[in-house]
Amino acid sequence: MANQDDQFKKVISHAKEYGYIFPSSEIYDGLSAVYDYAQNGAELKKNIRDYWWKAMVQMHDNIVGIDASILMHPTTWKASGHVDAFNDPLIDNKDSKKRYRADVLVEDYVAKIEAKIDKEVAKAEKRFGDAFDKEQFVATNPRVVKYTEQAQAILKRLGQSLEKEDLADVKALIEELEIADPDTGSKNWTEVKQFNLMFGTKLGASADSAMDLYLRPETAQGIFVNFLNVQKTGRMKIPFGIAQTGKAFRNEIVARQFIFRMREFEQMEMQFFIKPGTQKEWYDYWKETRLKWHLSLGMGEDNYRFHDHEKLAHYADAASDIEFKFPFGFKELEGIHSRTDFDLAQHEKFSNKKLQYFDPEENKSYVPYVLETSIGLDRMFLAVFSNSLQEEELENGSTRTVLKLPAVLAPTKVAILPLVKKDGLPEVAKEIFEELKWDFNVTYDEKDAVGRRYRRQDAAGTPFCVTVDHDTLEDQTVTIRHRDTMEQKRVKITELRDLVKEEVDVRNWLMKVK
Numbered sequence: 001m002a003n004q005d006d007q008f009k010k011v012i013s014h015a016k017e018y019g020y021i022f023p024s025s026e027i028y029d030g031l032s033a034v035y036d037y038a039q040n041g042a043e044l045k046k047n048i049r050d051y052w053w054k055a056m057v058q059m060h061d062n063i064v065g066i067d068a069s070i071l072m073h074p075t076t077w078k079a080s081g082h083v084d085a086f087n088d089p090l091i092d093n094k095d096s097k098k099r100y101r102a103d104v105l106v107e108d109y110v111a112k113i114e115a116k117i118d119k120e121v122a123k124a125e126k127r128f129g130d131a132f133d134k135e136q137f138v139a140t141n142p143r144v145v146k147y148t149e150q151a152q153a154i155l156k157r158l159g160q161s162l163e164k165e166d167l168a169d170v171k172a173l174i175e176e177l178e179i180a181d182p183d184t185g186s187k188n189w190t191e192v193k194q195f196n197l198m199f200g201t202k203l204g205a206s207a208d209s210a211m212d213l214y215l216r217p218e219t220a221q222g223i224f225v226n227f228l229n230v231q232k233t234g235r236m237k238i239p240f241g242i243a244q245t246g247k248a249f250r251n252e253i254v255a256r257q258f259i260f261r262m263r264e265f266e267q268m269e270m271q272f273f274i275k276p277g278t279q280k281e282w283y284d285y286w287k288e289t290r291l292k293w294h295l296s297l298g299m300g301e302d303n304y305r306f307h308d309h310e311k312l313a314h315y316a317d318a319a320s321d322i323e324f325k326f327p328f329g330f331k332e333l334e335g336i337h338s339r340t341d342f343d344l345a346q347h348e349k350f351s352n353k354k355l356q357y358f359d360p361e362e363n364k365s366y367v368p369y370v371l372e373t374s375i376g377l378d379r380m381f382l383a384v385f386s387n388s389l390q391e392e393e394l395e396n397g398s399t400r401t402v403l404k405l406p407a408v409l410a411p412t413k414v415a416i417l418p419l420v421k422k423d424g425l426p427e428v429a430k431e432i433f434e435e436l437k438w439d440f441n442v443t444y445d446e447k448d449a450v451g452r453r454y455r456r457q458d459a460a461g462t463p464f465c466v467t468v469d470h471d472t473l474e475d476q477t478v479t480i481r482h483r484d485t486m487e488q489k490r491v492k493i494t495e496l497r498d499l500v501k502e503e504v505d506v507r508n509w510l511m512k513v514k
């Protein structure tokens with residue numbers, strides 16, 4: 001656990017040191033669980049958003065994108081169920097006065113059991129070497145089987161209690177497991193209560209006539225209320241999807257873990273409108289399609305797993321998370337939800353407007369069912385960033401810090417480095433810079449020895465360094481150095497553009513897992 005904590009601390013400090021993420025309003029000591037994306041962070045975030053948009057909107061001829069507003073008519077949130085049901089179970093510790101999410105306390109307890117399983121597996125792997133069969137070991141080793149059963153039983157009971165809103169049983173579970181306040185060790189807990197996560201605000205100048213509004217807690221409702229507008233103006237035929245990316249706000253009870261759980265964050269959501277009865281088929285399709293999108297980035301198949309929900313949100317008839325192995329363990333990265341006709345039917349009821357689709361094949365109108373894919377952009381950022389940050393031992397015994405961002409997402413693609421600051425090398429380097437900037441984000445660096453500049457670019461995540469030396473003046477060739485392999489190649493200046501394009505082109509990355 002200490003190792004995980006250290007690794008996570010490194011992620012946070014590296015994100016700050018290399019201009020990716022700053023605490024919000026830091027000169028006033030920051031604001032809890034609110035962060036600003038810095039010069040490199042804003043680029044990485046934009047590239048992740050574009051990678052998603054391209055895969056979802058551009059690559060599907062039946063999915064279109066919109067950009068709905070953050071403020072919506074307040075009835076939206078009555079209809080969607082958020083006013084009544086968008087709650088988290090909270091519990092206070094009477095001694096420390098600290099507030100926690102009761103379900104997260106239990107889940108963290110289970111994560112510790114899972115860590116024990118991982119430890120047993122690692123030990124056995126070491127013992128048996130190549131002959132090790134992980135699947136068989138996990139299924140038969142008595143200790144691992146016991147841990148697995150224990151973890152499953154706890155999660156099942158938690159799921160069932162939350163589903164039944166049996167908050168007394170959630171507290172009983174915390175007491176039975178002897179879960180203590182993670183900060184102080186105290187087991188002196190209050191009852192578990194529900195807490196609504198929406199931020200309220202007001203529209204209008206005068207206090208009497210002001211209208212109570214909410215900052216949207218999800219982008220999805222902006223899609224539902226526009227369903228018919230898009231369907232009619234886009235002449236969309238079922239099945240079709242509407243995608244959007246944008247800010248969402250939640251007054252999270254416990255917002256630790258850096259940008260994993262924020263109060264202001266960004267979502268990338270897609271609602272896929274389908275014929276009722278076909279939801280199972282589309283649920284499976286979107287689970288597979290979304291996992292492939294993740295795998296295309298090459299961040300390791302073992303770092304992903306599905307977690308099918310026991311406890312379903314008020315709108316869903318099936319739901320699964322794609323979980324990612326963050327520095328603090330496997331946690332939800334994306335949700336795939338079969339939302340039935342819940343949202344559209346509710347908006348029909350509350351607005352008194354028909355939100356139906358006339359199906360020419362069936363010759364009848366119906367309220368479509370919806371399959372949703374919903375991923376947090378900031379959470380995806382954390383997955384990419386934390387997975388990419390590595391310390392490597394080099395052959396000469398030294399270490400290097402390298403941010404192995406997938407090249408397609410890296411904020412800066414190429415650093416142009418004149419070997420020395422004289423003899424006309426900076427001039428040639430700047431010419432290359434001027435040429436490449438039409439196609440890529442490039443940077444120019446002439447300060448310090450070239451070895452130090454390589455290290456700086458490795459740590460910043462730049463996939464390529466191009467070095468201009470005295471030979472360049474003679475034969476118009478440069479050295480291109482690859483961040484991950486540190487391999488260096490001599491190439492013609494005129495070949496650079498195509499070489500880099502091949503490595504950073506979205507098409508090539510998305511094609512990897514078709």
Ligand code: GAP
Nearest residue numbers: 218220260261262265333334335374375376379
């Ligand atoms: N429209 C469905 C919906 O909003 P959700 O599971 O509540 O479902 C979807 O959220 C995704 O949004 C999550 O998988 C997560 O990646 C991201 N997310 C949710 N709350 C977040 C928070 N407080 N901070 C950062 N990301 C969050």
